[in-house]
Amino acid sequence: MTTETADLTRLRAGLAARADDAGLLDIAYRVVDSPLGALLLAATEQGVLRVAFASEGHDAVLTDLADRVSPRVLAAPRRLDEAARELDEYFAGRLREITVPIDLRLLTGYRREVVTALPRVAYGHTASYAQLAALTGRPRAVRAVGSACAHNPVPLLLPCHRIVRSDGGAGDYLGGPDAKRALLRLEGAGAGRTVGP
Amino acid sequence: MPSSERPRVGLPPFEQVVQEHGPRVLALCRARVDPADVDDAWSETFLAALSAWPDLSTDLDVTAWLTTVARRKCIDIHRSRARRRTDPVAEVPEVVAADAETDDEGVWRHVAGLPDKQRQVITYRYLGGLSYARIVGLVGGTEAAARRAASDGLKSLREKEIR
Numbered sequence: 160m161t162t163e164t165a166d167l168t169r170l171r172a173g174l175a176a177r178a179d180d181a182g183l184l185d186i187a188y189r190v191v192d193s194p195l196g197a198l199l200l201a202a203t204e205q206g207v208l209r210v211a212f213a214s215e216g217h218d219a220v221l222t223d224l225a226d227r228v229s230p231r232v233l234a235a236p237r238r239l240d241e242a243a244r245e246l247d248e249y250f251a252g253r254l255r256e257i258t259v260p261i262d263l264r265l266l267t268g269y270r271r272e273v274v275t276a277l278p279r280v281a282y283g284h285t286a287s288y289a290q291l292a293a294l295t296g297r298p299r300a301v302r303a304v305g306s307a308c309a310h311n312p313v314p315l316l317l318p319c320h321r322i323v324r325s326d327g328g329a330g331d332y333l334g335g336p337d338a339k340r341a342l343l344r345l346e347g348a349g350a351g352r353t354v355g356p
Numbered sequence: 357m358p359s360s361e362r363p364r365v366g367l368p369p370f371e372q373v374v375q376e377h378g379p380r381v382l383a384l385c386r387a388r389v390d391p392a393d394v395d396d397a398w399s400e401t402f403l404a405a406l407s408a409w410p411d412l413s414t415d416l417d418v419t420a421w422l423t424t425v426a427r428r429k430c431i432d433i434h435r436s437r438a439r440r441r442t443d444p445v446a447e448v449p450e451v452v453a454a455d456a457e458t459d460d461e462g463v464w465r466h467v468a469g470l471p472d473k474q475r476q477v478i479t480y481r482y483l484g485g486l487s488y489a490r491i492v493g494l495v496g497g498t499e500a501a502a503r504r505a506a507s508d509g510l511k512s513l514r515e516k517e518i519r
Binding site for chain 2 (some may be wrong): 167225232
C-alpha cells in the first residue's frame with residue numbers, strides 16, 4: 160500500500176465515522192466473504208436494509224438503494240459488524256437465529272407481510288409456497304408469495320431459502336439454486352417439509 | 357433521512373464521489389493548508405458535500421463543485437487559525453481568499469450574480485453544507501421559501517452554464 164493509498168484509506172474511515180456521528184450516514188455498507196461468495200450488507204440507522212449476492216451486481220444494488228432510499232451511501236463497515244459476525248456464526252453452523260435489527264422500508268403491503276412471516280418457518284425446516292401463503296392468512300396467494308420471496312431484500316436474515324416448491328424442488332433463489340440447496344443442507348433440512356411453530 | 361423529501365433518481369451513491377474525487381481533493385488541500393490541517397480540510401469538504409448531496413441537481417459539475425467546497429474549507433481553516441493566532445499580522449487568509457474569488461470554476465462563477473436571497477441560500481447550502489433549518493436561522497424566512505430560493509437559483513445557474 161502506498162502512502163497515498165494509506166492516507167486515503169484512513170481519511171475515508173474517519174469520514175464514515177464522522178458522517179455517522181453527524182447523522183449523515185443514511186446507508187452504511189460493507190462486503191463480506193461467505194461460503195456463497197461475496198455478500199453485500201447495507202444498513203440504515205434502523206437496521207439491515209439489504210443483503211445482496213454477487214450475482215445481483217453489488218454496484219447496481221447500491222445505485223438502486225441510492226435512488227430508492229438515499230444517495231448518502233458510504234462504505235462504513237462498523238455498522239455492519241454485528242450482522243457480519245452473526246452471518247459468520249450461521250455459516251459455521253453455530254447460530255440458528257439471526258437477531259440483528261432489520262429495516263424493511265423497501266417493502267410495502269403484502270410482500271412485507273410475507274417476508275415478515277418467513278422466520279415462522281424454523282431453522283432446519285422447510286415450507287411450501289402454499290403453506291407460507293396459508294401462514295399469512297391468504298392461502299390462495301401462492302404466486303404472490305413466490306414473488307415476495309424472490310424479492311426478499313434481506314435473504315439469509317429472513318429465511319426465504321426455507322420456502323420450497325410443493326413438488327420437492329428447491330425453487331428459485333436470488334443467490335441461485337445451488338446456494339439454496341447448500342443452505343438447506345447446512346440447516347439439515349433434508350428430512351421433509353414441516354411448518355415450524 | 358428526511359422521509360418527506362422524495363429522493364431524486366440518478367444521484368450516484370456518495371461513496372463513488374469519495375472514490376473518484378478523494379485523491380484530487382487531497383492534493384488540493386495539501387497545496388493550500390499546513391500539513392497538520394490537511395485531514396481536517398479533506399474531511400470537512402466531504403462532510404459538507406455529503407450533507408448537500410441528496411439535494412444536488414444531477415447535471416451539476418461535481419468536479420467544479422467539490423473544488424469550490426474544498427477551497428472554502430481551506431479558507432475557513434486559515435481564518436480560524438488566524439483568529440487563534442496572537443500575531444496580528446495574518447496575511448495568508450487574504451491571499452487565499454482573493455485567489456479563490458478569482459478562479460472558482462464553472463457554474464459557481466455565476467453565484468455572485470444571483471439575487472441576494474438565492475445567493476445566500478445556495479452558498480450556505482451547497483458550499484457550506486448547512487441544513488435548511490440552519491439556513492433559515494441565518495437568513496430568515498421559512499424552510500419552504502429557502503428551498504424555493506435554492507431551486508430557483510440552481511435553475512438560473514444551470515441556464516447560465518453552457519458546458
